[in-house]
Amino acid sequence: MKIAIWGHELTAWATAALLAQSGNDIFLVNDTQITDPVTLMGSSIRNEPGLQDLINQQFEKQNLQFIHSGSASLLSTHIISMNPAAFDQAHQLVSGIARVRSGKPLSADQQPDKLLIINQSHFGVGSTDKLQALLDIDKDQVVVYLAENISEGEALKNIRQPKSLTFGSTNQWASMMTRALLRPFSSQLEQLLVMTPKEAEFAKLSITGMLALRIGYINELANLAEQLDVDIDVIKQSLGADPRIGHHYLAPGCGFGGNTFSQTTKGLANLLTEKRQSHLLDTVLQENEKQKEQPFRKLWRHYECDIHKLNITLWGVSFKPGSAALDSAPSLKIINALLAQQANIHIHDPEALENIEKLYGGHPQVHTYRDKYEALNQSNALLLLTEWPEYASPDYEQMLERMQAPLIIDGRNLLSKELAQSIGFTYYGIGR
Amino acid sequence: MSVHDTPAWKALDDHAATMKQTHLRDLFLGTESTSRFDTLSVSHQHLLLDFSKQRITQTTLSLLKALATDCQLDDWKARLFSGDTINTSENRPALHTALRLPANSELLLDEHNIAEDVHVNLTHMGSMVERIHAGQWRGYSGLPIDTIVNIGVGGSDLGPLMACKALTDAQPPAGHQLKVHFVSSMDGSQIADLLDQLSPQTTLFIISSKSFTTIDTLSNANTARQWLKSASDVKTELLNRRHFIGVSASQEKMNQWGIPENSQLNFWDWTGGRYSMWSAIGLPIALRIGMPGFKAMLSGAHAMDEHFKTAPFEENLPVQLGMIGVWNINFLDIHAHAILPYDGRLSHLPAYLEQLEMESNGKSVSRQGKTIDYHTCPILWGEIGPNAQHAFYQLLHQGTESVMCDFIAPARRYEELDNSELQQQHQLSLANCLAQSRLLALGDAAIAGNDAAPIHKRYRGNQPSTTVLIDELTPYSFGQLIALYEHKVFVQSVIWDINPFDQWGVELGKKMATDLLKPLLKEQPTTVKERPFDSSTEGLLSAILQKQELAKQDQTQAKEKGSSL
Numbered sequence: 002m003k004i005a006i007w008g009h010e011l012t013a014w015a016t017a018a019l020l021a022q023s024g025n026d027i028f029l030v031n032d033t034q035i036t037d038p039v040t041l042m043g044s045s046i047r048n049e050p051g052l053q054d055l056i057n058q059q060f061e062k063q064n065l066q067f068i069h070s071g072s073a074s075l076l077s078t079h080i081i082s083m084n085p086a087a088f089d090q091a092h093q094l095v096s097g098i099a100r101v102r103s104g105k106p107l108s109a110d111q112q113p114d115k116l117l118i119i120n121q122s123h124f125g126v127g128s129t130d131k132l133q134a135l136l137d138i139d140k141d142q143v144v145v146y147l148a149e150n151i152s153e154g155e156a157l158k159n160i161r162q163p164k165s166l167t168f169g170s171t172n173q174w175a176s177m178m179t180r181a182l183l184r185p186f187s188s189q190l191e192q193l194l195v196m197t198p199k200e201a202e203f204a205k206l207s208i209t210g211m212l213a214l215r216i217g218y219i220n221e222l223a224n225l226a227e228q229l230d231v232d233i234d235v236i237k238q239s240l241g242a243d244p245r246i247g248h249h250y251l252a253p254g255c256g257f258g259g260n261t262f263s264q265t266t267k268g269l270a271n272l273l274t275e276k277r278q279s280h281l282l283d284t285v286l287q288e289n290e291k292q293k294e295q296p297f298r299k300l301w302r303h304y305e306c307d308i309h310k311l312n313i314t315l316w317g318v319s320f321k322p323g324s325a326a327l328d329s330a331p332s333l334k335i336i337n338a339l340l341a342q343q344a345n346i347h348i349h350d351p352e353a354l355e356n357i358e359k360l361y362g363g364h365p366q367v368h369t370y371r372d373k374y375e376a377l378n379q380s381n382a383l384l385l386l387t388e389w390p391e392y393a394s395p396d397y398e399q400m401l402e403r404m405q406a407p408l409i410i411d412g413r414n415l416l417s418k419e420l421a422q423s424i425g426f427t428y429y430g431i432g433r
Numbered sequence: 434m435s436v437h438d439t440p441a442w443k444a445l446d447d448h449a450a451t452m453k454q455t456h457l458r459d460l461f462l463g464t465e466s467t468s469r470f471d472t473l474s475v476s477h478q479h480l481l482l483d484f485s486k487q488r489i490t491q492t493t494l495s496l497l498k499a500l501a502t503d504c505q506l507d508d509w510k511a512r513l514f515s516g517d518t519i520n521t522s523e524n525r526p527a528l529h530t531a532l533r534l535p536a537n538s539e540l541l542l543d544e545h546n547i548a549e550d551v552h553v554n555l556t557h558m559g560s561m562v563e564r565i566h567a568g569q570w571r572g573y574s575g576l577p578i579d580t581i582v583n584i585g586v587g588g589s590d591l592g593p594l595m596a597c598k599a600l601t602d603a604q605p606p607a608g609h610q611l612k613v614h615f616v617s618s619m620d621g622s623q624i625a626d627l628l629d630q631l632s633p634q635t636t637l638f639i640i641s642s643k644s645f646t647t648i649d650t651l652s653n654a655n656t657a658r659q660w661l662k663s664a665s666d667v668k669t670e671l672l673n674r675r676h677f678i679g680v681s682a683s684q685e686k687m688n689q690w691g692i693p694e695n696s697q698l699n700f701w702d703w704t705g706g707r708y709s710m711w712s713a714i715g716l717p718i719a720l721r722i723g724m725p726g727f728k729a730m731l732s733g734a735h736a737m738d739e740h741f742k743t744a745p746f747e748e749n750l751p752v753q754l755g756m757i758g759v760w761n762i763n764f765l766d767i768h769a770h771a772i773l774p775y776d777g778r779l780s781h782l783p784a785y786l787e788q789l790e791m792e793s794n795g796k797s798v799s800r801q802g803k804t805i806d807y808h809t810c811p812i813l814w815g816e817i818g819p820n821a822q823h824a825f826y827q828l829l830h831q832g833t834e835s836v837m838c839d840f841i842a843p844a845r846r847y848e849e850l851d852n853s854e855l856q857q858q859h860q861l862s863l864a865n866c867l868a869q870s871r872l873l874a875l876g877d878a879a880i881a882g883n884d885a886a887p888i889h890k891r892y893r894g895n896q897p898s899t900t901v902l903i904d905e906l907t908p909y910s911f912g913q914l915i916a917l918y919e920h921k922v923f924v925q926s927v928i929w930d931i932n933p934f935d936q937w938g939v940e941l942g943k944k945m946a947t948d949l950l951k952p953l954l955k956e957q958p959t960t961v962k963e964r965p966f967d968s969s970t971e972g973l974l975s976a977i978l979q980k981q982e983l984a985k986q987d988q989t990q991a992k993e994k995g996s997s998l
Contacts, residue, residue, distance in 0.1 A: 305671055
């Protein structure tokens with residue numbers, strides 16, 4: 002199939018790469034002057050494991066190429082993977098496509114009327130219907146909604162082998178076309194749900210909201226456990242063992258970040274406030290913002306409200322392991338808090354240092370290190386903020402030797418509290 | 434020689450004899466009637482003052498000018514601005530005008546540039562505001578401060594309270610998000626209610642007191658500190674460091690209380706309490722409207738200072754306002770003054786002006802130490818105009834007292850909003866403002882045919898008023914407005930030959946209270962004979978002690994009963 006893909010989000014790139022690999026002719030819409038795909042991807046998408054190579058490969062094979070938006074409008078199959086805030090732009094491009102359709106067929110191989118647009122952007126509940134209203138569904142000009150389900154760091158795997166797919170379509174032809182397109186990715190599929198676009202959009206929001214609630218809940222419990230002198234690890238295991246609950250998304254920590262997750266949750270929170278006067282998710286989001294500063298507060302109290310001129314080491318600043326992105330990351334709030342208190346900050350991260358340098362490069366209080374132990378020299382405290390695997394079993398003896406004060410604040414409960422304490426560290430976790 | 438005996442005063446007395454017989458209605462009917470507004474209103478930048486509803490003519494103004502000249506007003510103005518020691522009873526200058534000098538100005542006091550001190554302090558204040566607005570002023574638990582409680586009384590309360598309310602439309606988002614409260618009352622009722630609703634982890638207290646010994650303020654501050662202590666289980670030193678800012682002229686007293694040096698803001702001996710909202714006492718204002726807003730307010734006041742200093746008598750807003758007040762008080766025998774803002778945002782302006790005018794000019798001894806034989810500051814009170822229309826306007830229209838009024842209203846409001854209802858409410862408020870001043874001035878003559886109404890429906894009129902029309906209420910125009918009244922008060926003090934900058938009348942009561950605290954705390958013999966008070970005070974003391982004793986006995990009995998069950 003010849004398919005135009007609109008948008009430069011991670012989902013757009015990953016979808017383009019994998020659809021090209023499975024034999025489609027993919028046209029990625031690009032109205033900029035940039036001709037090198039890797040340059041256009043930008044740093045955070047470029048770091049997505051496996052993506053850059055696959056994109057380059059597919060460009061070489063010419064299964065994947067850039068196209069100008071004007072020519073793209075003439076195609077009959079489109080995928081829209083745009084930023085949640087870009088609804089107006091999507092609206093414009095669909096009306097552009099509709100205008101082209103209302104004229105005469107432009108070439109013989111073009112089916113005169115039929116048109117499939119797959120929307121996999123989170124524009125909010127009801128927005129696919131708004132796009133559909135621009136087209137004539139009786140002539141099989143259809144916008145379907147496909148709930149994307151990818152997380153940064155695992156994007157290719159998520160698209161290649163989904164366990165479950167949800168799409169929203171009320172048109173038989175469009176449903177058939179969408180299924181056909183997704184067939185190469187259905188080997189592990191356990192369930193395929195088809196519903197109306199509005200329902201599918203709502204379902205997608207609901208899932209994200211549920212996950213946010215779980216994280217918010219376990220964090221609240223962790224903060225309480227701390228005050229009651231109970232270990233949250235034990236509570237977490239007991240919660241997870243209950244078959245009605247399960248173990249997923251029950252790790253307490255210093256808050257969640259990431260653009261997609263935060264924005265989608267915010268979208269649902271706003272909808273709840275506006276239509277229901279319910280502040281349930283709003284509260285979760287507000288508490289999450291507070292939770293991001295939890296490691297700072299532990300440091301603050303440990304040093305009796307004065308961290309002026311202290312050396313503070315951060316291990317991990319990306320919003321989650323496997324990603325270089327800093328979007329809504331807890332580390333940003335902590336760095337700002339430390340800067341305001343005139344502390345010196347020493348940062349290590351396996352992937353995100355470049356992004357940190359872009360934000361704080363040249364700041365006299367911010368220093369970056371390629372070696373995680375070097376970041377600990379003369380340190381008054383280590384704050385572990387991202388659970389990169391390489392931090393899980395560090396050389397404690399070396400750490401102890403390098404640090405000025407043996408203090409670990411583990412924002413992800415990654416380390417063994419008992420081991421750290423037995424070696425001589427003061428250890429604070431989240432809820433333990 | 435008393436001002437009473439000057440030729441200018443005598444000429445005004447004679448003129449008043451005629452003017453007392455002249456109704457305002459007739460002034461508007463007379464030959465100068467049509468041009469009355471043109472000749473009797475003056476404006477400067479964003480303020481317009483209409484004096485045409487005052488019981489004056491051009492003759493009145495020229496006689497008042499002669500009086501001002503006789504009283505050497507220009508000379509006094511120069512002494513005020515230059516930092517001369519004009520607050521003689523306290524042996525210091527009154528330099529609130531120095532607080533609003535632009536950056537890089539110079540004003541030497543004892544060969545020291547105080548304008549520089551002012552700006553150093555403003556910078557310090559600005560850095561505090563910035564830190565709090567950024568969410569980076571942290572409480573003992575590490576959470577950002579989101580609530581401010583200003584503890585202060587008198588000048589440390591009224592000015593900031595009034596300005597915060599007046600300038601709500603000038604708040605940047607960070608100032609709007611902050612919760613700002615004011616606590617002043619000595620009996621603890623305000624603070625007790627307030628603390629119940631606040632979170633100790635995120636509340637910062639500003640303790641404002643010029644002397645840092647004011648008992649009202651310090652007792653509230655101690656209650657606040659105790660509240661933090663019992664909530665936090667944290668060392669007092671930490672609480673002092675993270676939850677208190679001190680604003681005072683006494684660094685030593687702030688140190689003693691435990692405020693660390695970088696949480697201290699200064700102001701100086703040469704600023705009177707009721708003239709201090711331009712100093713660090715204005716910190717709550719800056720927290721609400723941001724430093725740019727605060728500086729705009731200072732610029733507005735400075736513009737008024739320059740105008741007061743340089744504009745000729747006929748065009749000088751504060752001079753005209755002050756001199757016409759003198760005319761009303763000393764020559765037309767009017768001793769009540771109502772402040773009537775037609776804008777809900779100015780709801781605290783009457784209380785502010787009550788202090789500014791009555792604490793400054795409520796005096797009866799001349800600068801020469803003689804008892805004076807003429808009236809000084811009248812009784813001043815007020816309320817938001819449209820609300821007062823449902824309260825005391827009855828007395829203004831049909832009572833037996835002559836009252837002079839200041840109507841204060843902004844010409845423009847709600848323009849940036851797409852809300853025609855609110856825009857209409859503003860026009861309605863203006864219509865009421867104009868209707869009331871017109872009716873007060875003209876009486877029945879304002880309404881055709883009303884002279885035929887029954888006597889209880891008749892309006893006497895002839896109540897003089899000034900209308901202060903503000904272009905739009907902004908930090909700048911608000912600064913102009915308040916400085917206008919400050920200088921008006923000064924003008925009148927010059928004519929009356931009194932020192933407007935001391936307040937000895939409030940001192941003795943404080944001392945007396947200290948004496949009376951002893952018997953209440955039972956630190957003194959409780960038998961009447963051994964105590965020196967009058968029989969009324971003794972009677973009240975005994976009644977209070979007796980009631981407290983009885984209640985205590987009841988409680989003990991109830992407790993015993995409870996434990997025996």
